[in-house]
Amino acid sequence: MKIGDLEKQSGISAHTLRYYEKSGLLKPSKRGDNNYRHYSNEDLITAKFIKRSKACGFSLAETSSLLAIKTDKSQHxxxxxxxxxxxxxxxxxxxxxxxxxxxxxxxxxxxxxxxxxxxxxxxxxxxxxxxxx
Amino acid sequence: MKIGDLEKQSGISAHTLRYYEKSGLLKPSKRGDNNYRHYSNEDLITAKFIKRSKACGFSLAETSSLLAIKTDKSQHxxxxxxxxxxxxxxxxxxxxxxxxxxxxxxxxxxxxxxxxxxxxxxxxxxxxxxxxx
DNA sequence: ATAAACCTTAGAGTATGGTTTAAGGTCAAG
DNA sequence: CTTGACCTTAAACCATACTCTAAGGTTTAT
Known part of the structure; x- marks a missing residue:
């Protein structure tokens, strides 16, 4: 999935997705030879997670903490x-x-x-x- | 009244009072020879007006509109x-x-x-x- | 006379969550 | 083979409402 696809699937703008990456919230699983971001299905789930978290009123920092738990559940x-x-x-x-x-x-x-x-x-x-x- | 006095009387910090002046909300009625700000009793009322307005949730811009009405009631x-x-x-x-x-x-x-x-x-x-x- | 307390300015910094810009590289269709 | 859609980056910009800093001038009390 390229960033434009994730934008459509998640409802989060490509701009914002790049911003989230810079903020450490959502890194694409890999980069193509052309340096394009490639997102997996798991990344889509994460994107939606972030969206729901924000809808609950969580800040990006708090969302980040929640994501850390989600990412490594057995350690939390x-x-x-x-x-x-x-x-x-x-x-x-x-x-x-x-x-x-x-x-x-x-x-x-x-x-x-x-x-x-x-x-x-x-x-x-x-x-x-x-x-x- | 100097800015420090108004700070005490109004409960608004001198820093913030200067900021309000720059924002056009509250200009001291005059300046002394030393360039110090001098506030009148009317200025104190205005300062309190701003404080109450903020307590009601009005933004500085909205407060500014309300102040314009207060300042020239007959024209509003x-x-x-x-x-x-x-x-x-x-x-x-x-x-x-x-x-x-x-x-x-x-x-x-x-x-x-x-x-x-x-x-x-x-x-x-x-x-x-x-x-x- | 000197130290503390007060005043001045312009400008930068803080926090949040993006949005926009500039300047360019890549890909797919016709 | 070119046009348009898509992708890249770093960095600046937006809004709100302060808050602080640096570098200096003034006043007041002792």
Whole structure:
């Protein structure tokens, strides 16, 4: 499989695939005489692994750790994978909390503002930001 | 007020205040003979405005638009402030949804993995990423 | 008078995850 | 045999929001 084929199969752009290689995430199994990258079926699985990992919110660094486990399963234990997952879960829950807080504040601002063509002289949004807690 | 005073009063570092100036968000009302920045009380209000705006999730660019309204209220209408707020609210709701989706997926992964010292050979987290939907 | 604390600037560095560019080599079809 | 599609590289660029550095000038307290 050449890089363009993997692009189609995996849905990851050739540009990004090269970037992943440079980042140590996905090296093609070999290079042709013309120096073209050749990817195996296993590489396709890895590419999809990366995609799913990213969809779960894992950074490239975290994805890299997960890949290390995948690549050499017998040298790793479940606890490692679970720890990475646990950390990410916490991180995401914290992010959600922060966003929910913002949402609440914004909802109030949005609710109280008339939103009309009146001058912003007495706009409740602007006032709140000027004098807020 | 010198920059160090504003730093204390506003809780925004002097470094960041200079950065905000370069970004056009907060220019000190004047410069002394020694070229030191001098901030007025109005500047302090603006600094706090920026801080609250950021706490609501507004980017510096959006904060800049809100500041333009604040600075010249009679030339702006409520609809403008409400539109900015509305967009941000939507954006945040979308972010929350994406995160909730991740959270759900991660929760399942986390739940099914034994997390023990067993070899990762049959780790459900790794398997799910390898073969997922 | 001298040391600490404060101020100035331009510019580079940090982090993340790519994207784009320039300048070129290779392959397949007609 | 040429045209277009595909491949190669290193390096620069994008966005966001800082953060730090270097090299220096000023102020204040003792």
């Amino acid at each position: 234990v479940c606890a490692e994978a679970k720890a990475i997952t646990h950390n990410k879960l916490q991180e995401i829950e914290e992010q959600i909390q922060r966003l929910e807080q913002m949402k609440e504040t914004l909802s109030k601002l949005h609710h109280y503002c008339c939103g009309g063509q009146e001058s912003a002289e007495f706009c409740s949004i602007i006032s709140a930001l000027e004098e807020g807690e | 209408v409520c609809a403008e402030a409400k539109a900015i707020t509305h967009n941000k609210l939507q954006e945040i709701e979308e972010q929350i949804q994406r995160l909730e989706q991740m959270k759900e997926t991660l929760s399942k992964l986390h739940h099914y993995c034994c997390g023990g010292q067993e070899s990762a050979e049959f780790c459900s987290i790794i398997s799910a990423l390898e073969e997922g939907e």
